[in-house]
Amino acid sequence: MISHLKLENIRLHDTYEMTLGKTNILIGKNGAGKTSILEALALLSWGRSFRCDDKRNLVKNDKAYGRVTADELEVFIQKEPRLLLKVKERGVPKRLTDFVGKIKVVAFSPETLSIITGAPAQRRRFLDIMISEVSKRYLKSLSEYTKVRRQRNSLIGRINSGEASEEELVFWDGELVRYGDEIVLERLAAIKFLNEKIGDLYKEISGMNGEHLQLIYHNKAGDDFAQKLRDSRPRDLAYGATIYGPHRDDLEFRLNNMEMSEFASRGEIRSAILALKVCELNYLEDSMKNSTNYFGEYADPILLLDDIFSEFDEDRREHLGKLILNYQSLITTTDRSHLSPDLLKNAKVIEITRIEN
Numbered sequence: 001m002i003s004h005l006k007l008e009n010i011r012l013h014d015t016y017e018m019t020l021g022k023t024n025i026l027i028g029k030n031g032a033g034k035t036s037i038l039e040a041l042a043l044l045s046w047g048r049s050f051r052c053d054d055k056r057n058l059v060k061n062d063k064a065y066g067r068v069t070a071d072e073l074e075v076f077i078q079k080e081p082r083l084l085l086k087v088k089e090r091g092v093p094k095r096l097t098d099f100v101g102k103i104k105v106v107a108f109s110p111e112t113l114s115i116i117t118g119a120p121a122q123r124r125r126f127l128d129i130m131i132s133e134v135s136k137r138y139l140k141s142l143s144e145y146t147k148v149r150r151q152r153n154s155l156i157g158r159i160n161s162g163e164a165s166e167e168e169l170v171f172w173d174g175e176l177v178r179y180g181d182e183i184v185l186e187r188l189a190a191i192k193f194l195n196e197k198i199g200d201l202y203k204e205i206s207g208m209n210g211e212h213l214q215l216i217y218h219n220k221a222g223d224d225f226a227q228k229l230r231d232s233r234p235r236d237l238a239y240g241a242t243i244y245g246p247h248r249d250d251l252e253f254r255l256n257n258m259e260m261s262e263f264a265s266r267g268e269i270r271s272a273i274l275a276l277k278v279c280e281l282n283y284l285e286d287s288m289k290n291s292t293n294y295f296g297e298y299a300d301p302i303l304l305l306d307d308i309f310s311e312f313d314e315d316r317r318e319h320l321g322k323l324i325l326n327y328q329s330l331i332t333t334t335d336r337s338h339l340s341p342d343l344l345k346n347a348k349v350i351e352i353t354r355i356e357n
Contacts, residue, residue, distance in 0.1 A: 011036035028352030134287035
């Protein structure tokens with residue numbers, strides 16, 4: 001459990017420090033900087049925010065750097081003269097691949113609903129973050145795959161301008177397949193785990209016992225990635241980039257065998273997302289049974305709830321309330337009325353005042 005958190009030059013905050021309990025409620029008006037505090041914890045876990053990928057946006061506008069520390073972990077973001085991210089554990093510099101997942105967080109915000117309704121990139125991002133928190137091998141494969149794909153795309157550009165030959169693609173194709181296959185295998189294993197739980201959870205949360213929710217992974221390259229790259233080479237050259245691979249795959253949510261992004265109601269989407277987040281918590285917990293975190297003890301994930309109670313009806317709020325009892329939680333809200341008296345009574349309530357620039 002994290003006991004102390006400090007932000008320096010993060011979003012609107014010059015400096016902000018807080019001592020954390022198990023259940024922490026941050027109350028304040030919009031623009032007060034509540035979400036920034038949750039983003040800081042996500043940064044300590046993932047090396048990124050749950051709201052955006054551009055780390056520059058996390059640093060206060062007029063500052064060259066930002067820093068987040070929590071107990072013995074630290075993330076430093078240099079914005080100027082060039083973007084640089086450094087991480088430390090107990091004052092010792094670490095590689096990001098060894099730092100990600102030291103603490104594990106599950107973030108739940110209004111934007112989370114777009115996992116179902118948004119672009120495929122948002123669903124891939126969900127999978128990548130969840131798996132990377134527990135698998136260094138996956139994180140490394142993901143990083144190497146991205147580097148190789150950029151090299152291959154650069155080579156395609158040189159081939160099109162007559163500066164290189166198609167034969168040079170053979171090496172980069174092999175590297176892309178090597179890392180791409182590892183990514184797909186890990187994603188399929190994670191989805192298998194989620195599918196074992198999400199159907200029953202959805203029924204419980206929605207109160208609809210006859211409903212069936214299932215996740216389906218769409219591997220656009222098929223079973224033979226190497227052959228797909230060879231077959232699609234003319235299209236890649238015409239397009240100017242790599243068309244197939246896990247960077248183009250998608251995750252589909254099917255309710256009663258119908259695609260939720262096209263046919264589901266807002267209530268059904270909210271129930272499915274809540275079920276998904278419970279599954280994510282289960283996935284992280286399951287992975288931690290035989291591993292220790294930096295505290296030297298078994299630790300549960302931290303639950304980040306960003307103004308989410310206002311999105312749910314009374315029944316779904318009750319399910320959220322049960323979750324909060326089991327984890328260290330940080331909850332933001334603009335209005336106490338969104339929270340139950342019992343939750344307020346047993347939580348550490350912190351008033352966040354609007355920051356004036």
